[in-house]
Amino acid sequence: MNYMIWNARGTGARSFSALVRDLKNHYQLDFIAILETMCAKELFAGQARNLGFPHMELIDSEGYSGGIWCFWDRTVS
Structure with missing residues (x-):
């Protein structure tokens, strides 16, 4: 299983979705x-x-506590 945990900046940018897809x-x-x-x-x-x-x-x-977004494939259990 390949995974990534990322403390991201710029999640509101238009290019962010393309970056995640590329990664x-x-x-x-x-x-x-x-x-x-x-x-x-x-x-x-x-x-x-x-x-x-x-x-x-x-x-x-x-507030000042940032969110957490998790994405996974169906093969991960």
Whole structure:
């Protein structure tokens, strides 16, 4: 299983979805956790479906505490 845990910046940028897709394909990731997103999940939820991961859990940020977004393939248990 290939995984990545990333303390990301720029999750609100237009290019962020393409970057995640490229990382997934290049490293053949089965799971990725993105920490300290500081971006409302409502703004990203539509784009998240196009990342190539069939499963996701988005936990919104609260105040200065950043959110956590997890994406995984169905083969991960």
